[in-house]
Amino acid sequence: MYQYDSIDKAFVADRAAEFRGQVSRRLAGEITEDQFKPIRLMNGLYLQLHAYMLRIAIPYGTLNSAKLRKLAFIARTYDKGYGHFTTRTNLQLHWIKLKDAPEILDHLAEVGMHSMQTSGNVIRNITADPYAGATSDELDDPRVWSEAIRQWSTLHPEFSFLPRKFKIAVGAAVKDRAATRVYDIGLALRRGREGELGFEVMVGGGLGRTPYLGSTIREFLPTRHLLSYLQAILRVYNRHGRRDNIWKARIKVLVASLGAEEFARQVEEEWGKTDPATVDLPNEELARIRASFATELEVLPPGSKRVEARKASDPAFARFLRHNVRPHKAPGYAIVDVSLKTPGETPGDMTSEQMDVVAELGKRFSKDEIRVNYQQNLLLPHVKLDDVPEVYEALAAAGLATPNMELITDIIACPGLDYCTLANARAIPIAQQIALRFADPARAEEIGELPIKISGCINACGHHHVGAIGILGVDKKGEEFYQVTLGGTPENDAALGQILGPALPAAKVAEAIEQMVEVYLRERKDGERFLDTYRRTGAAPFKEAVYADAN
């Protein structure tokens, strides 16, 4: 993976030193909380319901063992011994003391990490396909382009005071595993007629109060012009995005109000006035970045006798193989998912001990690489098939081998009212109740692919709009209610969910999920996912099941 050189290292060290000075000015009372707020937000430090929350960037979700061990150390030393992975592949620590923040940044800088641009009206941490470099359906390694964007966007002088936060996702394969349609900019690698590589550029997607799917403003942008084209988009947005109303300040509102065609015209015009050579990375730098991601894989025979034998004798292992082990592009290797969704636990939470376990497994069995995906799970991208049983056992011993990827218990949930000042309702207990109800792995398997996504407020950090079942917490006169949406997905066939009916009280949510699952099992035809059945039948039978009592 990309290793920070002396320049990258100096950069994060300078940043940590700058923040140390700012925190000491604050602690000495030289600046007020009002003046300090934008400064700390530039360093990912929020003041939450109970304490400071530090949001640490994990660019394009890529970790190695040293980084993950450092995160474990920080969580153990400065927090309560656990951290929370988010849909933006950041790690949040929810119980931080202000005075410790500079020291934490120093620790992070030691391993080439930081919390820059995890907050504020800037280009946020870049997310990308978590299977980068490991999957046979990828057209190119998205990390090359993600790293180029990371560098370009870091303390960008022109784009550090945007109308609102700005999020970019990079997909690189036939299958969209980066939710590119629901970001401010979604980039999807494509091949042109001559076999050359380019990006489909989608702009103006996003969830939150007014959800939109991104519009394609360019079908094919040669990869070498990525940064100059991004500059043109950002410049149009910076100059013309609304600043009078925080709810209308995202680029999606600008694109929607101008129309995608007019927005595209303005971007092309701006781009046409720019000399791309002054912005785009030179080939040498792209080659240097590319080389840093090269992974040496041994030539192995396909398949593994060890795995086959274990599979035949151990149904639990066989289930883990079915749901948490994916094909790798190289014969004899596999991608192994690490579930942070054990029923009854908080989705996305991981203890320091668990982080150390996965760091060790990554070091020993996965070419020192570990990834975080937007579903709030981790994965080991390069595991030899022969090693899968040993990895499985270590994961199982640490409570990390729940065989539930994309199943009904693999629930995305934001921290909700338990932690977040913005939330209207709790998300974690609802996720726990649903997961416990479907805790029997055989039943979850029978139900099949069914992503549930829960947000504690309209900001939609839990991506509820793009859940096959989405759940949104709302406040009604001081009481927590939950609105259900059906039919959303962030993948290639991206769609926003539709509201099913009146919001439900907390006590009714898990039961309503159960009722909808019953409808699905009754109605489904061969091989249909929940989403397919919903698309075929429409909302009526689901609505009837959930609201029958009300009539």
Add this chain to the structure above:
Amino acid sequence: MPTLIKMHQGRAALANDPFTSVADDESLPPGDVIISLTRFQSEGDRLLSEGRAVGVRVEAGEEIEVLAYDLPRLAVVALAFPKFRDGRHYSNARLLRERYSFTGEVRAVGDVLREQALFMFRCGVDAFEPADGSNAEQWEAATRRYSHVYQRAADGRTPAFAERREA
């Protein structure tokens, strides 16, 4: 009169301000003035013909493009930041320097804090009226805090990728 800090060859120093900044409802004093875009459009030619140096104050919502043909005649473009969070002028500053090759003074006025110093300087702003009481020394320290930068901008600093190539 607000403090004026000017950058010269990368050094920040307190500067005398020969310009009087004049609101639209104020009568014009003699000498060099900074006036609004509206006022410039109606009175600019006359003021310039009187041999004065003229600066134009551009509000955050105004398009810098309308000044394109007048730029060679202007001594100062003052970019007015209504709130430090309003970042439109960072784009305007770059356009002034990089697209229109404006060589006069680009001055940041309004809600200007030292936390913005590096960003402004890199976009081509070379004069500042800080609203947070910061002095020239603090301002310069803020512009020099990072030993490397990742992107090309209007300050001509060598970005990381070019440093690597030279190394």
